[in-house]
Amino acid sequence: MNETVTEESPDGARTVTNKPVGWLRRNIRGLVAVVVLLPVTLGIMFATQWISYFEGWPSRPVNVRAGDTLEYGNARWHIEGFDRVLGDSAAGRERDLPAGTDLLVVTVLVDPTGTGPDGVPDLCAVRLEESGADTPTRRWSNGGAISLDGALSAHTSCSSEVSTRYTFDAEFVIPTDAGESSAFSVDIYVEDALPEYASFALD
Amino acid sequence: MNLKTPRWRHAANGAALVAILSAAAIVLHTTPDRDLQQSPISVPGSLGEPATGRNIRATVHSVAVTEAVTAGTGWAGGTPGVWVVVNLSVEAVETDEMAILGTALLRVGDTHFSASTRPGRTATVVGGRLATGIPLTGPLMFEVPADVASSTSAADATLEFAISSDPRVDSLLVVPVDLGDLPVQESLDVDVPEWGAR
Amino acid sequence: MTNRGTPRERLSWRAGSRRLFDKLPTPWLISGITAVLLAFSAVFGGLDDAPVQAAPVIEPGATHVGAELTVTVSEALLIDAFPEQLLVPEEGNRLLVVRAVVENTTTGPLRLAAGAADSLRVGRVPGVPGATPPYRILVIDDGSGEVAVQPGVPVELAFIWEVAGDAVAEGDSIQVQLLDRVKISEGELTYGGLYDDPVVTATLDLPLGDVGAGVSE
16 A cells, blocks of 8 residues: 655755555554453453452451441341350360360341241341451361350351341351460351352451 | 585584484473372371471371281271381361361382271271371281291381371481381280370 | 267277276275275174183182282171161161172272272172162171272171061172272372272182171170
């Protein structure tokens, strides 16, 4: 492709020449299209995969303090209190705590305001999270590997049979050094309300 | 204008072709195959020291070779070979969700043996759920042929541990153990797995 | 001979046949020759079914070396139940047990899952169709399930099927089939090999024993 260029020489004579147009100018439209479309395509491809991944995982915390009541899922949640039973105390020995561990009992008040799609109150998963500035984040599940006898409370997790206000005691067996330079938070999540989950900071 | 392609252009084309073909050959032969792409990430450990991978930390305390073993639950199994009994502490590091001891192997030469499930679920730590920060200490038993302990590759035997039973693309803790160095005992009693720091 | 103006000469036999061949489409020619050759081979049995090699019949107690397992079947018997292993059949049924010593000749442990019929099957048992997997597989030494045969360590196993109480009795002869798995390839996305349907590589005929409620060993 050529374009017409008109040149004027110093003595007034005009010459019209055909200059070949550079490769860049010829292909500028295509290049702009690639530069725009390539990241957009990649972005859309990754976004669709990652969005569905994050939607099924508790990934969006709703942070509240321990004293507040939170409406989440089909119930209202409130941390009544928490108690740390030391491993070498009398109460700890009674529960047969393994060596080097403590027991953290979190009492959660649940007020079901509705039911899930199956017509009964939702079941929930509760976990304890330890996070600090220079400690790696650690998590313990309610109903984890270590099961202790002698729980006093009737419920240790959400119940799908009770539709009025009730409390349950979530028990976590944690190492004795947990919580030394870090803060605890209790995460509660309900399958239907994912990816949001309730995160109560214990202090 | 001479329309015939000059000879040097032909030569240049040929040279470029050879260069591209050689580059393709190099790429073809050095591309990692599926085994390399999906290989586990080995974390070397040593006897008595903790080895930490992704969400798993294991410490091998002792290894013994014995002809008969009795578990803490009372199980006593016979074998035409010998038992390699490993005392192990294992814990999860970050979270106890989906954390179990899924892979526990003894590799001698090109043969590998899996930790025996014959003693029962509560007698050994294989397949057991892990707790974050709280070690589970207990035995693992491997049933091996009697001549393995005295074979030439017994000195380079390794113990391998991982969270999933599919060890690909995840941490694999590798602890070398010299089987040839261990005397073959007549019998050994082991305890039931226990939680808690030792 | 394209000149239509001149009267047509009578073609010689050779020229005429050559002209016919020119007019014949080549694909027709090739198919025709192939058909003739096939028909010719039928005379010599080329179109008969390929003979299937029957699996060899071995004696009870003989060792059969398979691709992955070396199996020695010792006996088959009927038993009421294994109460210690919580293996109690339904009312009116009994358990058919085949005892075999199995040795793993590969380089890694092999899990024998009770739900898969890829190492041992029984045949000629009324009420148990041909490819029924064992109900359970137990280690005879300690009665444990979840069998993983370690390489180089022979282990005596009990392969157990549930049968109707009156289907078979002591003295009846049943057939035990030993199978091999055929490995196709390593899994591309999955872990472990991909296997084709198992093939029968040996059969044996065993007389059934009956131990009633059981013996303690």
